[in-house]
Amino acid sequence: MMRDLYTQVIMDHYQRPKNRGEIENADIEEHLLNPLCGDEVTVYAAFDGDKVSDVKFGGRGCSISQASASMMTERLMGKSREEAEKEIKGFKAMMVGEKEFPEMDDLAALKGVIQYPSRIKCATLAWTAFQKGLDDRG
């Protein structure tokens, strides 16, 4: 049912996203297109040593992709590179049903997306962009 997919948490992140914007001279600036639907996201991150000191995202997309990007920025803020990669890997595993969603966490709101295979790519778009940014940074 729609209430399982479009939860209050998702709609809050969609309509009042966290960390929406740009970072000038960012260490990571990765633009990614969802070829399925044309949605696009740009992920920015600044590092302080090994730690993510700031994360922002821009672009346009559906509620799922925007909400997931917003949640990601909160999740990765302050993490080390290794921790960030672990988070991304873990989230992708959750989205294919290989890992449990954390309870009492906004991410759990994305659980409903699993039932809609065509939307999983929406949810993982920003996370894939962040990983790509890390890879490109070397």
Next chain:
Amino acid sequence: MYDVAEIRRDFPILERQVNGKPLVYLDNAATSQKPRRVIEALTDHYERHNANVQRGVHRLAEESTAAYEGAREKVARFLAAPDATGLVFTRGTTESINLVAHAWGRKNLREGDEVVLTESEHHSNLVPWQLAAQATGAKLRFIPILDDGTLDMEEAERLIGPRTKLVSVIHSSNVLATINPVERLAELAHENDALMLVDGAQSAPHLPVDVEALGCDFFAGSGHKMLGPTGVGFLWGRPEILEEMDPFLGGGEMIREVHLDHSTWNDLPHKFEAGTMNIAQAIGLGAAVDYLDELGMESVRECERRIGEYAYRRLSEIEGIVIHGPEKDRTGLVSFSLPDVHPHDLSQLLDEEGIAIRSGHHCCQPLMRRLGVAATARASFYLYNTEEEADTLVEALVRAREFFGAFA
């Protein structure tokens, strides 16, 4: 005119329920549903006649060949082609255009030559030409669209000139619902000794087509968008041009004589049909064309014009909606944007109510950029859709908006 309520009974899938609601299928520009007669043509072929075509001398091979070649005749007649010599079966419009881009383009395009397309092409009539241009050094030029989605014909007259070798244009847009003046573009092309290709993917299912009257040299189409099975489409080409072209794919059936170091080619249209074709699907397309012929394409056009206008009018009543494309002279599809609901979310909410629409870039990314949107929602109607279904769509859109508004 046919009775829509009556012909709906010919389409078994229209009895389906989705999420407990009657299916309202409005994704016809992506693929149409199939009448029982087409489905039966497939099973009848496999249950009674199945054999490979052209080469066998046994009974089943004769029957299959006659049915396959009969389907070719039907499609050629449907396009008002003088005969079936220039009618090549392909996998669909995409393959048809790739065939021309390879077999004609690689042979005839040179550095300094130009291929003229439009800003509103489907990727299938853009990417093959990008590849051909890369291989030959030819340039692509694009006829712009005006803000209402129609072609800027003044600019077309300037763009099509002595360097132009080919004009290749969609007959009807899968996003804007426009019907392009391809007759005039063909004249402009021919005045400059260029050829004219018409991408008929969105026109052949909906409008009467007469390749002679259009004045085109190539006409490409997809069977599955016009009640036929997937896996089959066609390219009609002027036989004298097809004759001069190189083959596209090499293999069995397209040859006359094969030596270890060289080969010669079969007669048209077989020269372009390498390997075993989608025989059952071609026969199914023949049955689809019979069905369309019986309804009459003039009637199909008239019914779709009415339902298209009705849907356009009803949708435009929704506050804040933006409908892409012109107000008049449209086909039966409507692309739109609602300011506060993303098209992807919209189609998910409509699916809940059994309504199938499309959201996304519709394989027209450059056009999306021109329209200044990442994606649109699209409801595309066909000959079996009713005004009640358009009403159902509008009511569901209003509810979807309320649903999203409730979180704001």
